[in-house]
Amino acid sequence: MLRSMYSGITGLRNFQTKLDVIGNNISNVNTYGFKKGRTVFKDLVSQTVAGASAPGANRGGVNPRQVGLGSQLAAIDTLHGQGSSQFTGNTLDLAITGDGFFQVMDGNEVLYTRAGNFYMDQNGDLVDGDGRYVVGADGIINIPQSASSMSIGQDGTVFYVDLPEGAEAAIAAAEAIFRPIETTFKAAEKTLNDAKDAVKTAEKDVKAAGKAVEKAQDALDRANAMDPADPGRAAAITAAQTALTAAQGTQTAANTALTTAQTAVTNATGPYNTAKTAYDPAKITFDAVMSANKAVLQEAGQIEMVTFSNPGGLEKTGGNLFRTSANSGDAVTGFATEQGFGKMESGFLEMSNVDLAEEFTEMIVAQRGFQANTRIITTSDEILQELVNLKR
Template sequence: MLRSMYSGISGLKNFQTKLDVIGNNIANVNTYGFKKGRTVFKDLYSQTVAGASAPGGNRGGVNPKQVGLGSQLATIDTLHTAGSTQFTGNTLDLAIEGDGFFVVKDGTKDVYTRAGNFYMDQNGDVVDGDGRYLQKTGGGKITIPPTATSMSIGQNGSVTYVPDTGGNPVEVGIINIAKFNNPGGLNKVGGNIFEASTNSGPVIPGAPQSGGRGTIKSGSLEMSNVDLSEEFTEMIVAQRGFQANTRIITTSDEILQELVNLKR
């Protein structure tokens, strides 16, 4: 069989994957804290028809003769660029301006998110939409007494409330912000949640505005970093690439048909 046919098949598979990633990006264009994916290809190994030779005697050197055998998937990156900030006016809507992730407790383990739409349950604990507790520095959940008259969250992550008896505000704690040496190595597990992996590096917890961590912006939410114009352009490129690879396969098939017809 012709090598070009198998090269075309490898291209079809890769562009199918690229379209899958683009489709997921577009589906999450309005998902708070979503980080888009990017597909990167690389060539497969090449078949060496003749190796290179060094200069010698009365002849110069000769370059190798190689035929490529198609393409393969190199990486599917998660791009942690900042999304735009949308003002909501809700105190418990939080956005991180800069690096870092909110830490929430999922059962017995910590997981991480950039989606800052938090709420209070009936006990006054600050939770996300799935009931995971927002963590403060040093560990532990953040609890606002039901009798508090008001609460506020500062840019440094300090959570305070005013007691019903009046007086000075009481600080509950400071919101924990996690950093990673390689945030691109985090695993997406769904629900706007990331988990540490073997290549993300260990979690480095700390307070906002310290150690390169971002600033907390209360009353705002970070939107998805998906750019629709970019995604539609990439979709066109992927569609044309898919079509071009189908032409490779059909042309190779026509050549094979001509070979079969030689016997007639």
């Protein structure tokens, strides 16, 4: 009886461990890059009641008779199956499609992860959520803070758009020379253009005034041609003469304004020509400096990846991180899109590979297994109670 009771105890312990693993899986169902665990059981040693015997001349062989002493934990596996990818749209979110791992530096130790939610720190270095540096082919990957945009290719190459080295100083020096010349030229150009616009306006006014004078003169001529006996002739002549005098005054003013505008054009032409003589070569030089120092696509580095001959042998350290163990094999370095490393997808994150339906099913199995082992203990206890009662 004691033997069956102790076998039930081993079952309780094992199913409790299985429930612990299932609970951890479920709690990490939304953890990026999480790899679920699995418990595997095996039987304990068996007590041999009678050994096997070989067949003889008159009797056949007999199998061994053994009584098992319970179960034990064979393994808690980490299953590195691919998790589904979730779109985030964030450039620094990276999902691995394949078997590779990212590397991060924790002091002098290199750790490994599948969680690709990375960030830029104050210095522009690529880090994980806890500030560990992401390892690139040439060390730490840095994106200048002056970069206007960035992207990450499927091979892990980090690109950014920025001015080349020394460009800011060259542009600043060129602007210091060119901007004052440009300001002088723009002012002279505006003065000349305003004067030319004034000439066009004055010419229109002169033309309109000329037509008004012609119209008034025609009216005066018609008044003078009226019959002298017409009583309204004198009034018509007076009115026409007044209108003609006013039109001639307007014409004179328009001619004066035109002359003034033409003089302004003449006066503005000289400074404009002088400013343009300085502006044209300065503009050519400035454009050449800007063309030579324009923002270009540059590489910040390439994210390095690793694979292992036995990823199931990696040791979990918490924080979505793994470290090598005696059975994981050495880290083999490489880059995404190379054979065996998979590829990177920017703007995506790998979700946990936990299947809730499977976990709930395993939870029910573990619960029933635990319950069945308690029945073994209680049943054994009842039998022992009966044996004790025999003494009465």
